[in-house]
Amino acid sequence: MISVGLTHILILSTCLFFIGMYGFFTRRNLITLLMSVELMLNSVNINFAAFNKYLFPEKLDGIFFNVFIITIAAAEAAVAIAIIINLYRSHNSIDVEDAGEMKY
Amino acid sequence: MSDITQILLIIGLPFIAFLLLGIFGNSSTLLKNSAGIIGTSLMAISCFFAIQIASGYFLSPSHASGEAFSPSIVFKYVWLNFGSGKSIDIGAFVDPISAMMLVVVTFISLMVHIFSLGYMKGEERFATYYAFLGLFTFSMLGLVISANIFQIYIFWELVGVSSFLLIGYYFQKPSAVAASKKAFIVTRFADLGFLIGILTLGFYSETFDFQELIARLSNHQTPQFLAIASASFLGLSALTWGLVLVFIGGAGKSAMFPLHIWLPDAMEGPTPVSALIHAATMVVAGVFLVARLFPIFALSDQAALNIVAYIGIISALFAAIIACTQTDIKRVLAFSTMSQIGYMMFALGVSGYGGEEGAGFSASMFHLFTHAFFKSLLFLGAGSIIHMVHSNEMGDMGGLRKYMPITHIAFLIACLAISGIPPFAGFFSKEAILHAAHQSHPGIYYLGLFTSMLTAFYMFRLYFSIFWSKESKDHSHHSEGTWSMKIPLIILSIASILVGFVPFSSYVSSDGLGLESHLDWMFSIAPVSLAFLGIGFAAYLYLKENDKPESIANSLGSIFTWVKHKFYIDELYLFITKKVIFNLFGKPAAWIDKNIIDGFYALSADITTAVSFSIRGIQSGKVQGYALYFFGGILGLAILFIYIMN
Numbered sequence: 023m024i025s026v027g028l029t030h031i032l033i034l035s036t037c038l039f040f041i042g043m044y045g046f047f048t049r050r051n052l053i054t055l056l057m058s059v060e061l062m063l064n065s066v067n068i069n070f071a072a073f074n075k076y077l078f079p080e081k082l083d084g085i086f087f088n089v090f091i092i093t094i095a096a097a098e099a100a101v102a103i104a105i106i107i108n109l110y111r112s113h114n115s116i117d118v119e120d121a122g123e124m125k126y
Numbered sequence: 127m128s129d130i131t132q133i134l135l136i137i138g139l140p141f142i143a144f145l146l147l148g149i150f151g152n153s154s155t156l157l158k159n160s161a162g163i164i165g166t167s168l169m170a171i172s173c174f175f176a177i178q179i180a181s182g183y184f185l186s187p188s189h190a191s192g193e194a195f196s197p198s199i200v201f202k203y204v205w206l207n208f209g210s211g212k213s214i215d216i217g218a219f220v221d222p223i224s225a226m227m228l229v230v231v232t233f234i235s236l237m238v239h240i241f242s243l244g245y246m247k248g249e250e251r252f253a254t255y256y257a258f259l260g261l262f263t264f265s266m267l268g269l270v271i272s273a274n275i276f277q278i279y280i281f282w283e284l285v286g287v288s289s290f291l292l293i294g295y296y297f298q299k300p301s302a303v304a305a306s307k308k309a310f311i312v313t314r315f316a317d318l319g320f321l322i323g324i325l326t327l328g329f330y331s332e333t334f335d336f337q338e339l340i341a342r343l344s345n346h347q348t349p350q351f352l353a354i355a356s357a358s359f360l361g362l363s364a365l366t367w368g369l370v371l372v373f374i375g376g377a378g379k380s381a382m383f384p385l386h387i388w389l390p391d392a393m394e395g396p397t398p399v400s401a402l403i404h405a406a407t408m409v410v411a412g413v414f415l416v417a418r419l420f421p422i423f424a425l426s427d428q429a430a431l432n433i434v435a436y437i438g439i440i441s442a443l444f445a446a447i448i449a450c451t452q453t454d455i456k457r458v459l460a461f462s463t464m465s466q467i468g469y470m471m472f473a474l475g476v477s478g479y480g481g482e483e484g485a486g487f488s489a490s491m492f493h494l495f496t497h498a499f500f501k502s503l504l505f506l507g508a509g510s511i512i513h514m515v516h517s518n519e520m521g522d523m524g525g526l527r528k529y530m531p532i533t534h535i536a537f538l539i540a541c542l543a544i545s546g547i548p549p550f551a552g553f554f555s556k557e558a559i560l561h562a563a564h565q566s567h568p569g570i571y572y573l574g575l576f577t578s579m580l581t582a583f584y585m586f587r588l589y590f591s592i593f594w595s596k597e598s599k600d601h602s603h604h605s606e607g608t609w610s611m612k613i614p615l616i617i618l619s620i621a622s623i624l625v626g627f628v629p630f631s632s633y634v635s636s637d638g639l640g641l642e643s644h645l646d647w648m649f650s651i652a653p654v655s656l657a658f659l660g661i662g663f664a665a666y667l668y669l670k671e672n673d674k675p676e677s678i679a680n681s682l683g684s685i686f687t688w689v690k691h692k693f694y695i696d697e698l699y700l701f702i703t704k705k706v707i708f709n710l711f712g713k714p715a716a717w718i719d720k721n722i723i724d725g726f727y728a729l730s731a732d733i734t735t736a737v738s739f740s741i742r743g744i745q746s747g748k749v750q751g752y753a754l755y756f757f758g759g760i761l762g763l764a765i766l767f768i769y770i771m772n
Contacts, residue, residue, distance in 0.1 A: 123747060
């Protein structure tokens with residue numbers, strides 16, 4: 023058994039980030055877009071926790087950042103869902119392609 | 127009561143009237159109805175204290191024992207400190223001329239306040255009118271007691287503003303609006319000269335205080351005097367420049383040629399205002415200013431003093447000639463004011479400093495003093511006539527002596543006084559002026575003599591045309607006016623008879639020592655007989671309605687037309703401003719502004735429009751598109767920082 027090192031975790035978080043990015047660019051459903059954004063946020067969370075554990079084990083700054091990010095993600099999700107509900111009421115759809123009025 | 131309290135009350139009470147009536151006068155009915163009473167009673171208190179201050183000053187025991195009148199500083203505090211001993215102070219300063227002016231201003235203002243009770247009755251903006259009168263009186267009093275040349279400038283401008291407000295009182299009339307603008311712009315233009323003059327004198331003398339300034343610049347040994355006399359610009363010393371520029375300010379306010387064009391138009395204001403501002407007080411501010419700085423003029427700079435003398439005599443003669451042809455009674459009086467101020471100016475100009483040499487100074491101040499009484503009497507009389515006839519034109523009047531006996535007598539007294547007939551006030555002061563001129567400047571003396579004959583002629587032309595000439599229309603249904611209009615006329619008539627007997631030169635003289643006033647009866651023969659000649663000629667032409675004036679006017683032909691149009695000075699100004707300045711400077715400046723300055727901004731706006739039009743596709747409205755730019759940006763920055771910056 024090889025022990026899990028920093029590199030493994032960074033590879034994991036990178037994969038997670040690009041999966042989220044892929045989802046953000048390819049999906050049309052706004053709920054899915056929101057989930058993709060959450061994936062990207064969580065990949066960053068993993069990075070914080072990993073760097074904290076492997077580079078500065080005597081400190082807790084990274085863990086505190088995790089707490090902040092989780093809180094902000096919750097607030098962000100609430101706002102995003104409120105926007106999506108409003109969009110559904112006015113457009114009868116939550117397809118991102120259907121809401122394209124805000125252009126030149 | 128101490129002097130400080132009295133001085134503060136004198137100038138403060140009119141200001142309180144201004145604040146009270148100006149702020150609350152139109153909103154409270156009670157104040158609106160009693161505005162005249164409030165303004166007048168505050169003014170009466172102020173006048174009482176002014177007379178008390180002046181009598182206390184002039185009749186002080188120290189003078190009786192032969193000492194000179196010395197200026198006394200009532201109070202003074204530093205307002206703006208520039209460091210190193212330089213500062214602008216605010217203070218009050220009583221010397222013979224300011225004590226005299228305090229009495230004149232408050233007294234005439236009180237008379238005008240009383241007269242206006244009847245004259246302005248029923249006006250829509252009655253309270254505003256009294257507020258403006260209060261503001262004017264406050265500014266004028268502040269001007270005369272200023273201890274400091276900068277302080278005098280502040281009050282000088284305030285006086286200009288209140289004059290502007292009062293000329294434009296009937297702002298519904300376009301002519302009144304134009305006249306108030308003209309008065310303000312012309313005097314403001316002159317005040318530019320005044321300001322530069324103040325700065326020049328202040329820079330070299332290193333002080334703004336009048337006493338210090340005079341002490342430093344009239345003594346030829348001080349370092350400040352040597353500096354200002356040796357500095358030269360365009361061939362004249364800085365001292366001459368400073369004094370001439372200050373005089374330009376004074377000439378603008380005092381309507382001296384060629385800055386007189388605003389005064390005839392200023393007659394658009396209510397007539398009592400003309401009596402107060404444009405006859406007795408504000409227009410003599412220029413004379414007062416020259417008198418204030420007189421020791422510098424007389425002791426240090428004869429050239430500037432000569433300019434004062436020549437401008438004075440030119441204005442006196444010029445205005446007297448024009449006054450003979452005008453038909454609007456207020457305009458005749460306006461030109462006569464200008465002519466009399468010309469007298470005061472040239473009296474200062476021919477005067478020396480100290481002793482008998484300084485007789486011209488005393489004479490000028492004496493004429494200022496007596497002129498205030500009879501000229502305001504003339505204007506208030508004219509106001510009373512206009513109130514009855516509802517016209518300013520001589521042609522609409524005539525034969526009024528039966529209908530307005532009090533105005534008639536008052537007007538006659540004032541005309542005799544201004545013509546210099548003994549024993550009325552104008553005789554004494556005019557004699558003193560001519561006497562002073564006779565000794566030093568014979569040329570000016572003869573012109574002054576001629577002007578005094580013209581004065582008698584045009585004043586009696588006015589008098590005969592109003593009160594005699596043709597039989598009047600029936601005015602019996604009009605009364606002569608209320609008692610509040612008659613009382614000032616009576617008081618001022620008495621004053622016009624009596625003030626000539628004041629031994630003025632023993633109180634007010636250039637060095638404060640006082641002069642024995644002496645009247646040389648032989649010398650008086652020429653001016654008085656010329657005045658009678660003028661009156662006789664006026665009687666010959668205007669006592670009965672006839673066609674002689676017309677035939678004389680016709681025989682003079684184009685000269686008469688020239689004079690009637692005031693020598694086309696107004697047209698000359700319009701030509702210079704509208705044609706020359708407008709075409710040579712205004713239009714090119716407008717072209718540059720429109721094409722180059724505006725063009726630059728229009729160009730940058732066009733470029734912005736074109737660029738944004740071409741890149742507007744970026745704003746696609748697709749959320750994922752924006753996210754792509756975002757990640758593209760991050761990628762770009764990452765490449766920049768990781769590979770290129772390292």
